[in-house]
Amino acid sequence: MALAELSDAVADVEVTSAIKLKGAAAADVPAGHQRFYIEGRLLSLLGGKKGLPGQVAWLADVPLDASNRAPKLKKARLLIFVDTVADRPGEVRLARPYGQFWWSQELDARSRGVLRELVSADRPPHIVRVGNAFHVPGSLPGESETQIFLTTDDGRPVSLNVLRRPGEAPRWAVALGEMVDDSAAPPPPDSLLWYRLACTLPAALPDTSTADLPSDQATAARADYRVVIEGLKPCARNFTAP
Structure with a gap:
């Protein structure tokens, strides 16, 4: 999982706030997406090169459904692959545009397994x-x-x-x-x-x-x-x- 290796941190979070952005703040959003400013509570830090505070915030361009509606994000449980932002505690940036996923036990376990291997002495080379x-x-x-x-x-x-x-x-x-x-x-x-x-x-x-x-x-x-x-x-x- 390349995202796990590229990210500063991988975290399990619960969304506490999801605000739709419009106008200049969403001028470059891809077609079929809606930009959100999301705040979340850290449930678990799976791993990565850096730690995270208990509350984090980030921007995400979220795909719309077939009815052109955004999914409900508030109280959603997500797995995020993020980079920290220098001199801005609590602010993170998705490691890739698709670095945000619905949390599942299967994805959580798979990610943890890869993260463990990444820090092992005998990890396989590229x-x-x-x-x-x-x-x-x-x-x-x-x-x-x-x-x-x-x-x-x-x-x-x-x-x-x-x-x-x-x-x-x-x-x-x-x-x-x-x-x-x-x-x-x-x-x-x-x-x-x-x-x-x-x-x-x-x-x-x-x-x-x-x-x-x-x-x-x-x-x-x-x-x-x-x-x-x-x-x-x-x-x-x-x-x-x-």
Whole structure:
């Protein structure tokens, strides 16, 4: 969840006041939205780089419904991803225009999990690009192994590995380290490593990754890369932003 990493703070808040803004204060609001000045009571600070006071205020451009009406915000429980404002205690700014969501247990738990991973010593690195791919046919028909190396922001080795055995579905895993062992597996859905991969990897294996491979091995490597992409559910927001 990129928002969790980009934000100064992630908070669970109850809206105490929501005032519609008009005129010059809402001159650049996107079509189908209404700008609000929102005040909220801090219920819980999930995490982030900075703390927040008990009362916070922010601006939000809220989507209108099919009837062109804004949702009821007062007393609503929201999860907000915000940056603090220098020299303005209690004032925050949404980290992105969509940094405000209806609170839910599922979203709360998912966000807390990512925030915990972000501060762990062994958090996975950012994926910069897809590097070289290698494909090794096995001794039996239908047996093979593909390894695809990923370039990371801190130089740590990360690789995707796809194993095929006759009569079995392809198995893929991600390895964080030089060696690939039997414990390597796909990342858990919605984990930080899952986000690093699902939200960064291109849909198809780049031609540069297979430039040094014979054509049949390049074709096999591209097919195995698709196994990985299909194994990662799409990187998309599946919750509603008020």
